[in-house]
Amino acid sequence: MPSREAYVRPTAPIIPLLAKELREITAGRALWTMLLLVCPLVGYSFVQAVSLYSASSAAALQSPVLARSLSPLDGILVPTFGSFYVAVTLLFPFVAIRVLGQEKESGALRLLVQLPYRTSTLIAAKLCAVLAAWVMVSIPALSALFVWAILGGHLAAPETLNLLFGHLLYGLLAGAIGLFAAVISDNSATAAIIALAVTIGSWVLDFAFAGRSGLSAWLAELSLTQTLRPFEQGLLSAGLVLGIAAVIGGLIAMTIVWLPPGTPVRAKIIRSVSSVLVIAAGLGVATQIRASVDLSEDRRNSFSRADERLLATLRRPLVIRVNLAAEDPRYIDLRRNVLAKLERVMPDVTIVLASERPNVADPSDDYGQIEYVYDDRTDVSRSTSPREILPLLYALAGVQPPTSSVGEDYPGYPLVISADAALLWFFGGLPVLIALAWRRIRGAPPDKGSLVHQGDKP
Numbered sequence: 001m002p003s004r005e006a007y008v009r010p011t012a013p014i015i016p017l018l019a020k021e022l023r024e025i026t027a028g029r030a031l032w033t034m035l036l037l038v039c040p041l042v043g044y045s046f047v048q049a050v051s052l053y054s055a056s057s058a059a060a061l062q063s064p065v066l067a068r069s070l071s072p073l074d075g076i077l078v079p080t081f082g083s084f085y086v087a088v089t090l091l092f093p094f095v096a097i098r099v100l101g102q103e104k105e106s107g108a109l110r111l112l113v114q115l116p117y118r119t120s121t122l123i124a125a126k127l128c129a130v131l132a133a134w135v136m137v138s139i140p141a142l143s144a145l146f147v148w149a150i151l152g153g154h155l156a157a158p159e160t161l162n163l164l165f166g167h168l169l170y171g172l173l174a175g176a177i178g179l180f181a182a183v184i185s186d187n188s189a190t191a192a193i194i195a196l197a198v199t200i201g202s203w204v205l206d207f208a209f210a211g212r213s214g215l216s217a218w219l220a221e222l223s224l225t226q227t228l229r230p231f232e233q234g235l236l237s238a239g240l241v242l243g244i245a246a247v248i249g250g251l252i253a254m255t256i257v258w259l260p261p262g263t264p265v266r267a268k269i270i271r272s273v274s275s276v277l278v279i280a281a282g283l284g285v286a287t288q289i290r291a292s293v294d295l296s297e298d299r300r301n302s303f304s305r306a307d308e309r310l311l312a313t314l315r316r317p318l319v320i321r322v323n324l325a326a327e328d329p330r331y332i333d334l335r336r337n338v339l340a341k342l343e344r345v346m347p348d349v350t351i352v353l354a355s356e357r358p359n360v361a362d363p364s365d366d367y368g369q370i371e372y373v374y375d376d377r378t379d380v381s382r383s384t385s386p387r388e389i390l391p392l393l394y395a396l397a398g399v400q401p402p403t404s405s406v407g408e409d410y411p412g413y414p415l416v417i418s419a420d421a422a423l424l425w426f427f428g429g430l431p432v433l434i435a436l437a438w439r440r441i442r443g444a445p446p447d448k449g450s451l452v453h454q455g456d457k458p
Contacts, residue, residue, distance in 0.1 A: 014125065017117060021099065021129035026136075030098045032438040034091045035137050036431055038084065042140040043426020045083035046147070049076050050419035057414035067412035071298055073159050076148055078232045081167055084141040085228060088134075088167070088174055093195035095133050096178025099126045100259075101188035110261050123179070123256050130175035134168070140430060141167075147422050154413040156297040159234040166231025169244045173227065174199065176251040183258045199224060234296025239289035246282020250275045290343055298410035301341065306402035307390060308345045314374070314397050317348045321371040326353060330368065334384040341386070372396060 025031055053075040060066035103109040112122065149155055178195050185191035202224040227244055230237050253275040258268050294301040302308060320339065324331040331353070343349050371380050372389075374396040381392055394401045 014117075014121065017115075017121070017125045018128060021125045022132055024102075025095070025099055025129045025133050026441050028095075028098050028102070030095045031133050031136065032434065034087065034095055035139070035434050037091065038087045038137055039140045039426050039431050039434070041083045041087055042080060042144055043423060043430075046076070046080045046144040046426070047419045047423055049079040050148070050151070050153075050417065050422075054416050054418065057416050060412065060414040061416070064412075067414050068298075068410050070412040070414050071296075071410075072148070072154050072413055073156070073163070073232075073234060073296065076153065077145075077155075077160065077163055080144045081141055081163060084138065084167065085170065087137070088171055089199045089224070090196070092134065092137065092171060092174045093178035093181065093199065094192055095137070096130045096175040097182040097188050097191045097195065099129055100179055100182035101185070101191055104182065104185075105187055109259075113260055119256050119259050123252060123259065126179060127172075127175070127252060130179065131172065134171035134175065138167070138171075139434075140426065143425070143430060144422075147419065147425065151415075151417050151419060153415055153417070158295040159297055162234060162236050162295045163231050165236075166228050169241065169248075170224070170227055172248055173224065173244060176248045176255070180251045180255045180258070183255050230292075233301060234294060234298075235292055235301045236295055237289075237292040239286040239291070242289060243283050243286030246279055246286065250279035250282070253278065292344055294344075301344070303341055303345065303386060303390070304402075310394070310399065310402050311342070311345045312347070314393070314399070315347050316375045316397075317350065318342070318346060318393070319350045319352065319373040321352045321354070321373070323354045323367055323369045323371075330384055334370070337384060338386050338389050 053070070053072075056066075056070060056075070060070050100109070103112060113119065117125075145155065145160070174195075177198050178191070181191040181194040181198075182188065185194060205223040227240065230240055254272045257271045257275065292301075303311065320342075322331060322334065322339075324334070339349075339351055343351075368382050369380050370382065371378060372392060374393065377396045379392050379396055381389060383389060391401055
């Protein structure tokens with residue numbers, strides 16, 4: 001005979017649970033303290049970015065060539081949100097931990113799991129609270145965009161929204177780490193240590209293994225900092241989004257497994273294996289997906305439209321053997337300027353990297369050569385510039401280079417302006433508004449018993 005819980009849980013309303021989670025996360029000091037700390041951090045970064053951008057613009061106004069190198073994405077948005085990224089990495093896990101940690105320490109978690117809600121519903125509500133907290137702590141960074149627009153600065157909607165989407169995914173990832181750390185720890189202090197070990201440890205991976213090949217390159221890709229770099233370049237990668245979603249989903253699944261207090265630890269570990277396998281499978285599939293969209297206004301991740309249309313018609317396999325070390329600056333330039341763009345536009349591209357260092361004692365050493373094999377034709381070059389490599393590829397394919405398009409040059413957006421007055425907003429006006437909102441929310445009478453009464457209904 002079905003139990004009473006089987007009838008109650010599907011009909012239990014979610015609104016009281018969401019209201020409870022939002023009320024609790026906004027009533028804590030962690031969220032508001034982080035919000036107050038983010039204001040001067042983002043404000044100072046924004047003002048400094050505008051100052052440097054303005055100094056570069058003063059020289060670029062006399063030279064169209066210099067003006068084309070001035071992009072608000074690089075000069076304003078990335079530095080401003082870079083400080084926000086540091087705050088999310090170091091502080092946001094504490095906010096996410098509070099969603100579960102306080103209930104676990106007080107014993108309220110044992111009462112919460114007895115309410116007529118599935119465990120997945122409870123965690124989903126807490127994840128919604130974490131999302132709401134991220135939206136709140138992003139207010140200073142979002143206000144910097146409005147200040148830049150008021151000052152007359154240019155904002156391209158696709159690349160701006162893409163950057164915001166990347167930071168949203170990163171915030172959810174940091175929040176999922178915090179939730180999982182809270183559910184496997186006995187107290188909030190231990191959970192904070194675990195979360196910081198993961199986030200700061202990813203920086204160590206990035207610094208220690210970046211620019212290397214083989215296993216080191218794979219370890220470097222696990223760094224959390226790698227998740228934002230394509231978004232900061234205006235690139236929306238389907239594989240990256242899938243990989244981040246797989247990790248977030250796996251962490252949430254393991255949080256659901258570890259939430260019930262009465263389940264033996266051994267059973268939780270066994271059930272967590274499937275979540276780990278899902279994460280591994282998701283990451284494996286993500287590495288095979290090359291689909292991406294260049295949303296940068298200056299098309300920094302793409303060739304010209306005429307070149308892309310022609311390259312897309314070259315459907316025979318292209319094999320590129322690069323005789324350079326992965327950490328060689330020439331390979332980094334080649335990867336950014338040519339290889340990554342070819343992988344995005346051509347249907348069949350294989351890149352073989354030789355990571356051996358040059359032999360200075362052997363004058364015939366071919367280190368630095370790049371071999372291009374298309375169908376049964378081969379050519380060699382040492383250049384890392386698309387101006388020399390694309391004609392080489394067209395010659396191998398036996399096609400005529402396209403005519404250059406007119407009007408595709410990025411104009412650049414130089415602007416000589418001072419944002420010093422914005423310090424009054426970030427150091428004065430916005431913190432005062434946040435403090436008043438905090439006081440009002442803490443002074444509001446709680447909605448006593450609403451969730452408990454909902455849970456008592458048959």
